[in-house]
Amino acid sequence: MKVYEVINLGAKELQGIGENPKLEAELLLAYCLGVDRINLIIKREDEVEEGELAKFLGLLNMRKSHIPYQYLVKKQHFMGLEFFVDENVLIPRPETEILVEEVLKRVERGNVILDIGTGSGAIAVSISKYFADCTVYAVDISKKAIEVAKYNAEKQGVLDRIFFIESDLFRNLPPNLKFDFIVSNPPYIKRNEIELLQEEVKKEPIVALDGGEDGLFFYRKIIKEAPFYMKSGGKIGFEIGYGQKGEITNFLEKGGFKDIEIIKDLAGIDRVIIAKYKL
Numbered sequence: 001m002k003v004y005e006v007i008n009l010g011a012k013e014l015q016g017i018g019e020n021p022k023l024e025a026e027l028l029l030a031y032c033l034g035v036d037r038i039n040l041i042i043k044r045e046d047e048v049e050e051g052e053l054a055k056f057l058g059l060l061n062m063r064k065s066h067i068p069y070q071y072l073v074k075k076q077h078f079m080g081l082e083f084f085v086d087e088n089v090l091i092p093r094p095e096t097e098i099l100v101e102e103v104l105k106r107v108e109r110g111n112v113i114l115d116i117g118t119g120s121g122a123i124a125v126s127i128s129k130y131f132a133d134c135t136v137y138a139v140d141i142s143k144k145a146i147e148v149a150k151y152n153a154e155k156q157g158v159l160d161r162i163f164f165i166e167s168d169l170f171r172n173l174p175p176n177l178k179f180d181f182i183v184s185n186p187p188y189i190k191r192n193e194i195e196l197l198q199e200e201v202k203k204e205p206i207v208a209l210d211g212g213e214d215g216l217f218f219y220r221k222i223i224k225e226a227p228f229y230m231k232s233g234g235k236i237g238f239e240i241g242y243g244q245k246g247e248i249t250n251f252l253e254k255g256g257f258k259d260i261e262i263i264k265d266l267a268g269i270d271r272v273i274i275a276k277y278k279l
């Protein structure tokens, strides 16, 4: 079969699975051929070798079982950078770029930043890449996520600027460390809503999704403990879920934070919250 025929077959097979079956078929085939998607145009009329076709059909089947294509092609773009992803980490989302952009607007030279729940390292690596003059600590409770994040940091040439620590929130941080900025995109799905999520999302690590009974477990806990780890005048920034602004604002106000700012995403949903600790 020729390249374009394989793409058409894939797109047909993926009808009703993803949002853009043709694009996904192209991405899967490009991965099997070891080329960028753009090269498929030049290769349109080329014959696909038997082994490559078998690999493609295997991936197609996996995609039909709702495994996100990013896990199959092992990558996702975030902040213009290519991140390796596998089933041990959440696939970085475009909404999270808003959090990174807002942090980048506020970070100052020499700042020490903490990323809680780093996953693929999307936030920590992007901050480090686009603002070299800072030190980043990145923690995650998942050892496998830390391995992925380290790999991504190395790929982007920022491994020497990020300290990766396997840790339950603040627990394993070096003593007496105080941060200028604490940033987190914590798990924020209500536990009883996880079952209702899209099949693809349910293939992502549960530890990256489960925000406890009310989805607010991590905000409550981080906001309560953060003051022990923040410099006076330091900032905290979270990605938040739909409808969570009110309660999280409340936690922040009660926790001694002020100058609370809310940033909406492109859909007009309150997506990022930033606040200052005292001073």
Ligand SMILES: C[S@@+](CC[C@H](N)C(=O)[O-])C[C@H]1O[C@@H](n2cnc3c(N)ncnc32)[C@H](O)[C@@H]1O
Pocket (backbone or CB within 6 Å): 089, 090, 091, 092, 093, 096, 116, 117, 118, 119, 120, 121, 122, 123, 139, 140, 141, 142, 145, 167, 168, 169, 185, 186, 187, 188, 207, 208, 209
């Ligand atoms: C929503 S994901 C965010 C991943 C990544 N920061 C991003 O924005 O794409 C949440 C992350 O928090 C981590 N996590 C969950 N519980 C944790 C805990 N108690 N301490 C540290 N990290 C935790 C998960 O392993 C997961 O990687």
